Amino acid sequence: MGEEYGRVVAVREFDPNKDRDRVEAVERICEVGPSGKLSLFTDLLGDPICRVRHSPAFRMLVAEIGQEIVGMIRGCIKTVTCGKKLSRNGNNSHFIEPVPVYTKLAYILGLRVSPSYRRMGIGLKLVNTMEEWFRDNGAEYSYIATEKDNLASLMLFTNKCGYSKFRTPSILVNPVFAHRISLSQKITIIQLDPSDAERLYRRCFATTEFFPRDIRSILNNKLTLGTFIAVPSGSFSPDTWPGSDLFLSDPPESWAVISVWNCKEVFTLEVRGASLVKRTLAKMTRIVDRALPFLQLPSIPNFFRPFGFHLMYGLGGEGPEAAKMVKALCGHAHNLAKQRGCGAVVTEVSCCEPLKLGIPHWKMLSCAEDLWCIKRLGEDYSDGSVGDWTKSYPGLSIFVDPREF
Template identity: 40%
Template sequence: MKNIMTCMHIVLLSLSRRFVLMLEKINVRSYNGQRDKTGVEELEKRCQVGSEGKMCFFMDTLGDPICRIRNTPFHNMLVAEVDNEIVGIIQGTIKLVTLCDCLATVGYVLGLRVVPLSRRGGIATTLVRHMEQWFTDNQVHYAYMATDKHNKPSLNLFIDRLGYTIFKSPLILVQPVNPAAPVASAGRRSGVEISMLKPEKAEFLYRKYMGTTDFFPHDIDRVLNHKLSLGTWVSYRRRRGHVPFSGEFRDESDMPESWAMLSVWNGGDVYKLRAEGVTFPCFVYSRSSRLMNWAFPCLNVQEMPDFSDNFGFYFVYGLYVRGRGSGKLVRALFRFVSNVAREKGDCKAIVTEVERMEGFRFHVPHWKLLSGSEDLWCIKSLKMAGEDEDDDEEEEGTRIRSLQQLTTSVRSKRGLFVDPREV
């Protein structure tokens, strides 16, 4: 027993020395596609470790390590290397958004990865601080990030060590696309119809009704006109004796009395997903639903797609409702999107992220087996580069007050706009 303890002590000492040496030799620099692509892809594979007994979704970047940030207007990726070996990566984006009813420049931290054998050595902290420095050099007011509430190492790093504060906790809802048969549409008997909006009309409505939502992108026009944005649709209650709404209008007075809208982003053309660790309930439902459809095809039981191979997904963003009967309008829109997704062979899931305080979240179709992941959004005020000494205290005080407003209970009444370019 004494020999075992001695050996463990020696191993721990060697590991601690190794980490000290790593910190002394660590080199953080910008990502070089030609030089670093292979190393980054290998790092991503080494970091893909799922949770035991839980279904986990892994990402296939389709040979493009910066695919998640490539469609943002201003982005950067940093790599950390020791002895010319890449041991960590981090990505960041910068954009102008609405925050507490004001325009603010924010930096988003994402894609932080450190190889397992090099963790607990300060590499993650070093990468985040380098990314924050890039933010401050580009006049960013706030840095923020999102992580799963169960990711304790990430929360310890950002909250306990780096001073971030939790300010949002939205829900990720996932609806599988039925591979067996299309979902029944709203139909005329339901009194609900759906029309597609032109990008300029959708932009008008978003700026009018969601322009004060936290993290609403100032360049929403670029998002709506992007090649990955499949379109914006509005559902409304049809009234007798009224001309059907065609998606054309002069101003908001021409809109129906009750309506809902959403936009769809083709995330499967950015990267693919793959599931591992399928849970027993998922396995049972998958087999039983197929058996039911084989034995009783008239029942049209929704089947679970095969998530074991790479598959695409649609991300629904900009969900907004106005007027009465929101539940029926929201469900009609998601049925429509599901049928559109079914026509695309590799699209097997519809994903959306909603604030838990939004009442319409109860009407968003989703499976509890696949959903329930709760994001924690954390934020931090940054001191911008080039601030005058005389203005430091005033500028810092303004940011602190805005941050307090954002992170108090009052902010729970405000909505959240999730930018599809950073999903």
């Protein structure tokens, strides 16, 4: 309970049976994202908590004045890699290998306050209440993602809540065209089963920052459409694939991997604020692309009404041709998204990710510098010690959890 400007504000647990319609009404009137960019539009499933319910521990709170819901917040907790330490291999004491250092991390998303009730401390009250739950459940750090030009959000989290700027990844968006993308004959793409994909990720990416300890549950989630590895043609095929362990013992010179998450089943996006002229021109590109698909012309999907998208996550690879392998995987993901009626393929990577050059995207739809802010909630009880994670230098890569996108 709290009283702001003479009005009693109650913060309580979200009740899907009585709160869903009122929460969705607040979502609709809260602008998320600048005009002309991709912005969260509506929850396709009619379940406001669906974006975090796939996480190990999650919660949603609402702020209420009288019988009116005026704000909401979502949060979840998981265990992730926050660094690495060197350890001697048990079978060979002379061989030193890096091993992951884990920490319990909380994530805040979906903070909304009705425009009529802003600057009343409601957002701060929601954040403080959620952080109490984080601490009670052993979270050592909390982080949020926001746009760098969202001054109101930055002021709240950095000035009032004690968060600091931490990482600046890039969100890359590529439209799904009316034609399929032709893939290189020099590259073979193989789909891995979830257990094989897990072994590959744990061996290659377990020390990558933000790598989730429960990667198995993500790969086995019904929203993961598959994990795909690209290799030079002639090296392996689906019939001769030896499994990740044997593959990694003698890999080809270059290879790459991604997984695909079906965000279309969670929420939809739309582009707002486009003029009639831009809408008409975009429609013409689709008409031409459908009429002459062999020309492979880039067309603009109908982004001006709600559409679904797929998220590529777990991107990685090695070798001088790895970026080309990534490009082929992105083409495969595009064709999968087209088959499923999506409007875009999206990924988020570290700003200094070496494989970023292989990811096709449109700058006008992408965000070159997203902003993650972090806060230390208490003492560091992580599995091993990296000191204060909030003061650590960024690595080349990050592992973006699709459950929180």
